[in-house]
Amino acid sequence: MEFRQLEFFVVACQHGSLSKAAECLYTSQPNVSKVIRTLENELGRPLLERTGRGVSPTPYGQHVLEYARHILNDAAFISSLADRNQGRKFALSSYPSNMIARLLTDYYKVWGDRYTVEHREGTVEEISNYVSEGVSEIGVVYVAQKQLQTFKHILSHKKLQFEPLDVKEACVYVGPNHPRYHDTSIDFSELSQLRFVRGIRDYFSMEHHLAQVSVGAISTEELTYAMYTNSDHLSIDLLLHTDICSIGIDFLHPQYEQYDIKALRINNCEPFLVIGYLHPEDQILSESAQWFVKEFQDIL
Missing domain, CATH: 1.10.10.10 (Winged helix-like DNA-binding domain superfamily/Winged helix DNA-binding domain)
Known part of the structure; x- marks a missing residue:
């Protein structure tokens, strides 16, 4: 055959x-x-x-x-997966992210004449699999503090290590067509009145994280999801041109201030999302990967 x-x-x-x-x-x-x-x-x-x-x-x-x-x-x-550049590449996996896209653009300006880039987006499970299987050198993820021990236990079976870089709050992103655009914050109880675009759904999704800190305030089942997508481009267009909003991490790369999108702080939502990267145990990062991690941490 x-x-x-x-x-x-x-x-x-x-x-x-x-x-x-x-x-x-x-x-x-x-x-x-x-x-x-x-x-x-x-x-x-x-x-x-x-x-x-x-x-x-x-x-x-x-x-x-x-x-x-x-x-x-x-x-x-x-x-x-064939290595057509004799090993001279930087392979990264991450969530769909404007900031990662901007960082990879900056990476090309510094390392583009020496390395090619392979970037894959996916869920936490997919990202960890890419790293454990050697498809990606590192994987960028965020995890709720309450889930961190469970997450590390899962990674131990894949012989991976998680390196935390910072802790952030969750927020609600809105565009100029949203009725809350001129506000600076929003209460948990008001989230059920909004329409959301929802990203990748898995155990470590943003909505699952939110449920960990809003118990008794609102159930995420009460949220109205008008759109499901793993496309960053579609999410941005929806925020810019409709009354749909999204739940995200409260930070944006400075280059994305060009978009007319604002972050509403969720009142009484303490910092709880640990942002970091995965890599195989006992493996030293390449010079280019170390550069990327440093730039990533500086932005955070």
Whole structure:
């Protein structure tokens, strides 16, 4: 079995036509048919139902199709991990973050002629996996103080270490179209009256953190979420052009003061979010990673 066979089969199913698959794959229709027939012969069962209107997967073919897609996606991901710069790269994982984006831009200005950058965004679990698997050198995360011991216990099984850099408060970000734009703070009890965009949802999400300090004041289940996304660009556009707000950490990179977005302090919300980075145990950071951590800490 070859990747080529799986690719031809998947593309044919996607387009429902061998001729359209041939156009997409820059080959001939007879060749597409021949490659898929070879795969069917190897598996001993038909994968496609062929009619005058086109092709569609058989029940068995539908089952194979699901696995074929996973195999091709995994192969593409593995290929993306190839080190084409002979080790001269800085790999970082983080939450979606304007500040991280700005720091990576500054990184390029200093190190761009010597290193390439690989940046991935994800949940805490994904970030920690990227670091433990060697995909990323470090991972930037924030964790509630009450969750810190649990978090460190999870990391110990992955042979990772968490280096705290600072402690911050949570806040509510609003744009010029929000009715609370001219305010400086807001009470917990008022949050249920607002509409939010919510980011990545996991055990260490911002909303879960908020629940740790607002017990008895408001349940996060009472909050109204109008949009779910892990796109930083969409979140910014919503803040700038609608009455939707977001819950975040109370700090912005100075370069992002260009956006007409304000942070409302949540009254009686003590600093409780620990911000830091992950790295493998007993591993010394590269010179470029040390530079990034220092710049990150200076901003915090």
